[in-house]
Amino acid sequence: MATSDAAGLILPFGTVQRGLRRSLRDYVSMVRWHLAGLRIWLMLLGSVQALSGVGFVLGISLFFRHIPTSAALFVSTGVPVINLVMVGLVFGPQLVASQRTAGSYEYLRTLPISRAVTAAAWYTVCLISGIPAVVVSLVVAQLRYDLPLRISLMIVPAVLLTCLTGTMLGYALGHAVGNPMVTQLVSQMLVFIIFGFAPILYPIQQMPGWLGDLNWWFPFRHMAVVIRAALTSSADPAVPTAYAVIGVWAVVAAALAGWSLGRRP
Amino acid sequence: MTGLVTSAGLAEPLCPRDDLRSGFPYWLDSFRAMLRYDWGRLRQWVGMMVVIQTLMGAGMVLMYGFFYPSITPERALYIATGAPTLALIPLGLVMVPNGVMQDKLQGTFDYVWSLPTRRSAQMLSTFTLYTLMALPGAVLALLIAFWRYGVHLSLSPILLPAVLLCAVMSVTVGYALALAIRNPLVTNVIVNALIFVVLLFSPIVYPASQLPGWLFDVHRVLPFESMAQVMRAGLTTGLATDVGLSFLVLGAWTLAGCAAAAWVVGRRH
Numbered sequence: 001m002a003t004s005d006a007a008g009l010i011l012p013f014g015t016v017q018r019g020l021r022r023s024l025r026d027y028v029s030m031v032r033w034h035l036a037g038l039r040i041w042l043m044l045l046g047s048v049q050a051l052s053g054v055g056f057v058l059g060i061s062l063f064f065r066h067i068p069t070s071a072a073l074f075v076s077t078g079v080p081v082i083n084l085v086m087v088g089l090v091f092g093p094q095l096v097a098s099q100r101t102a103g104s105y106e107y108l109r110t111l112p113i114s115r116a117v118t119a120a121a122w123y124t125v126c127l128i129s130g131i132p133a134v135v136v137s138l139v140v141a142q143l144r145y146d147l148p149l150r151i152s153l154m155i156v157p158a159v160l161l162t163c164l165t166g167t168m169l170g171y172a173l174g175h176a177v178g179n180p181m182v183t184q185l186v187s188q189m190l191v192f193i194i195f196g197f198a199p200i201l202y203p204i205q206q207m208p209g210w211l212g213d214l215n216w217w218f219p220f221r222h223m224a225v226v227i228r229a230a231l232t233s234s235a236d237p238a239v240p241t242a243y244a245v246i247g248v249w250a251v252v253a254a255a256l257a258g259w260s261l262g263r264r265p
Numbered sequence: 266m267t268g269l270v271t272s273a274g275l276a277e278p279l280c281p282r283d284d285l286r287s288g289f290p291y292w293l294d295s296f297r298a299m300l301r302y303d304w305g306r307l308r309q310w311v312g313m314m315v316v317i318q319t320l321m322g323a324g325m326v327l328m329y330g331f332f333y334p335s336i337t338p339e340r341a342l343y344i345a346t347g348a349p350t351l352a353l354i355p356l357g358l359v360m361v362p363n364g365v366m367q368d369k370l371q372g373t374f375d376y377v378w379s380l381p382t383r384r385s386a387q388m389l390s391t392f393t394l395y396t397l398m399a400l401p402g403a404v405l406a407l408l409i410a411f412w413r414y415g416v417h418l419s420l421s422p423i424l425l426p427a428v429l430l431c432a433v434m435s436v437t438v439g440y441a442l443a444l445a446i447r448n449p450l451v452t453n454v455i456v457n458a459l460i461f462v463v464l465l466f467s468p469i470v471y472p473a474s475q476l477p478g479w480l481f482d483v484h485r486v487l488p489f490e491s492m493a494q495v496m497r498a499g500l501t502t503g504l505a506t507d508v509g510l511s512f513l514v515l516g517a518w519t520l521a522g523c524a525a526a527a528w529v530v531g532r533r534h
Contacts (some may be wrong), residue, residue, distance in 0.1 A: 006337060059465035063332055065475055071334065197326030207331045 030121030033071060038095075038125070046129050049086060053079045053137030056201070058144060069145065071202070076141030077228040078201040079150075082194060083133040083164025085223070088126040089194075090187045092167065096174030097183045119171060119254070126167045131159070138231075150233040154159045157243075158226040165219050165245045165246050168253035176260040193220075200224040220247040278468025295343035295382035299390035305395055306373075306501045314360060315401050322406025327413060329470045340471075341414040342504065346497045347395035347470040349403040353492070354463055356399045356436020358442070361454050365494065392436050399432040407500075423508070424499025431492045434515045438488070438521030444529040469493040488518040 015107065035042065060075045061067040066201045099105035107120070141147060170187070194200060198220035204212045215221040222242035229236045326348045333340055368374040377387055411418065446452045463469075466480065467489040473481055484490040491511035499503040505511075 055461065055465055060332070062466065062468075062475055062480075063329075063471050068334065071332075121319065128274060196324060199331075202332050203334075206334060 002183040024115065026117045027121055030113060030118055031225075032095070034121060034125045035128075037101075039205050041127050042125070044134055045087060045091060049083050050136040053083050055104075055135050055139045057084075057137055057182040060201075067145075069147070071142070072145040073232070074203055075143065075201050076138065076145065076147055076233045078224050079137045079141070080134040080159075080231070081162060081200050081220070081223045082225050084130045084163045084192075084219075085194070086166030086247065087129045088123070088163065089173075090191055091151050092122070092170035093174035093177075093187045094185045097180035102179055103202050104122060109261070115258055119168075121166060123167045127160075128164050130163055134159070149231055152230050155230040156231040160248050161243065161250065162223045162228065163222070163226060165253065166251050167252040168221070168257060172191075172253040172256040172260070173256050183244045193194035198224075204226050215243075219246050227234075256263070269465070278328035292383050292386055295386035296390055298382075300393065301381055301388050302377075302424065303390050303394050305321055307398070311398060314356070315399060316362075317362045318352050318399070318402030318404040319409070321355045322348055322402060323409035326406065326470075327455050327465065330413070331334040336414070339417070342501065343472060344470045345407070345410040345416045346500045347493055348406040349428065350469050350489075350492045350496050352403040352406035352466075353399055353431050353435050354489070355460065356395070356402065357432070357439040357465070358459055359439075359441035361395055361436055362443035362452050365440060366449040366452055369443075370449065378527070378530075388412045388440075388526055388530055390449065390459070391440065392433065395440075396429070396432045397434040398430050399436065400428065403428065403432070415505070418500045419502050421499055421502065423495070426512075427499040428513050430519065433448065434488055434519045437519050437526065439522075441525035441529075443521040444526050464491055467493075473502070486514070488515055491515050 038045075056079050060071065064071065096105065099108070111118075130219055134259050138149070142149060173186060174183060177186065197207075198215055198218065199207055199212060199219055200223070204215070204221065207215075212221075222238075222245045225236060225242040226246065228234070229239045327343055329344050329347075330336055330341075365374070368377075378384065380387070410416075442455065443452055446455070463531065467487070468476055468484060469489060469492070471482060472498075473490055491514040492503045494511040495508050495515065498508040498511075
C-alpha cells in the first residue's frame with residue numbers, strides 16, 4: 001500500500017493529525033454532512049424564511065391607512081435580522097433536541113472533529129440558509145416601498161456577526177440545556193420576543209422606556225442597529241457599542257456551548 | 266351485571282346487554298360520562314392553557330401597539346377590542362389541533378372511539394370543555410388591553426352570544442381541521458401558516474377598510490374578520506354596525522366545522 005495514499009490508509013493509534021489542512025478538511029466534510037442531512041429541510045426552511053420575510057414586509061402596510069416611509073424602512077431593515085438569526089437561534093436548538101431523541105447527537109460527538117470546526121460548519125449552514133431570504137425580503141421591500149436604501153460595505157461584518165451571535169446563542173441553548181422540552185419552550189418564547197418585544201421591526205421610542213433599557217442588555221436590539229446602519233449608510237453613534245455588545249454575547253454563548261460540549265456526560 | 270369474570274374464569278361470554286340502549290336519555294348519559302372523562306384528562310392542563318392563552322392574547326395586544334408611531338384613540342380602540350379575538354384564535358386553531366394530534370399519536374383517540382358512548386356525545390363534550398376553557402383567557406386578555414390602552418368600552422348584551430359563537434366556531438373548526446387531515450405533520454404546518462396569516466393579514470386590530478379590495482373580499486368569507494366584528498359590536502357602540510352578516514358567517518363556519526367533524530367521526534376506519 002502506498003503511504004502517500006492517505007485516503008485509503010487507516011492510520012494507527014498514536015498518530016494525530018493536526019494543523020490547518022486537517023481542520024479545513026474536517027470543516028468541508030462537516031458542512032457537506034449538514035447540507036446532505038438537511039437537504040429537504042434547508043430548502044423548506046429557506047422558502048419559509050423568505051415567505052415570512054416577504055409576508056412581514058408586505059403585511060405591515062395593512063396596519064396603516066398610509067404607511068409612513070419610516071415605518072416601512074424599519075420593518076424592511078429589521079426583517080433581515082430575523083432572517084439571519086431564525087435558523088441558528090430557533091431551528092438549531094430544535095434540531096439538536098431531535099438529534100438527542102434520535103441518538104445521532106451521541107454519534108456526532110464521537111466523530112474525531114474538533115468542536116470549533118463543528119460549530120463553524122453549522123454557522124456556515126445557518127448563513128447559507130439565511131442570506132437568500134435576506135436578499136428576497138430586501139428586494140421585495142425595495143419594489144414595494146421604494147426605500148432610501150444605501151448599502152455600505154459594513155453590511156459584511158454586520159451580517160456575519162449577527163448570524164454568528166444568533167447561531168452561537170442557539171448552539172448554547174441546544175447543547176447546554178439537556179431537556180428537549182425546555183429547549184423547545186425557550187426557543188418558541190424567543191420567537192415571540194424577537195418579533196414583538198425587541199425593537200427590531202420598529203423604533204425603540206415606540207416601546208416603553210424600561211423595556212428599551214432592558215433590551216440594551218440583550219443582543220437583538222444591537223443587531224438591528226448594526227444591520228440598519230449598514231443598509232442605510234447612516235452614521236448611528238450607537239453602532240460601535242452595538243458591535244461590542246453583540247460580540248460579547250457571541251463569545252459568552254460560544255464559551256457556554258464549548259463548556260457544555262467539552263463536559264463528559 | 267353480565268360478563269363478570271369469576272374465580273372459575275369466564276362465567277359466561279361477555280355478551281352485550283339484553284337491551285340495546287338508545288334514545289335521548291342514553292345520549293345525555295353518554296354526554297355526562299364523556300364530560301367527566303374529558304375533564305379528568307384536561308384538568309391538569311387547564312391552568313397552563315389559560316395562562317398561555319392570556320399571555321398570547323395580551324402579549325399580541327401589547328406588541329401591536331409597539332408597531333405604531335402614535336396610538337390614536339381609534340387605533341387603541343381597535344387593538345383593545347381585538348384582544349379577545351386574538352386570545353380565542355390560538356386556542357381554537359393551535360391548542361385544539363395539537364390536543365387532537367397528541368390523542369391520535371398516543372392512541373387515546375381510538376380508545377375513546379371504542380367506548381360504548383355516542384360519538385356525537387364524545388365530540389360535543391370536547392367542544393363544550395374547550396369552549397368553556399377559552400373564555401377566561403379571552404376575558405383576561407381584554408382586561409389587560411383595557412388597562413394598557415385605557416379605552417372606554419360600553420358592553421352590550423350582544424357580547425354574550427358573540428363570545429360564545431366565536432369560541433365555539435374556533436374550537437369546531439380547529440377540531441375539524443385536526444380530524445380531517447390524517448398526517449400530524451401536515452396539520453402542524455397548516456396551523457402554523459394559518460396563525461401567521463391570521464395575525465398579519467386579518468383585520469382584527471385594524472379596520473378592514475385598510476385592506477386592498479381583493480383581500481377585503483377574501484375576509485368577507487373567512488371567519489376572522491367576522492369574529493372581530495361581532496366582538497366589537499358587543500364591546501363598543503358605533504364601531505361595528507350591521508353585524509348580522511358576521512353572525513351568519515360565523516354560524517356557517519361553525520356548522521361546516523361540525524359537519525366535517527361529524528363526517529370523519531361517523532366513518533368507520
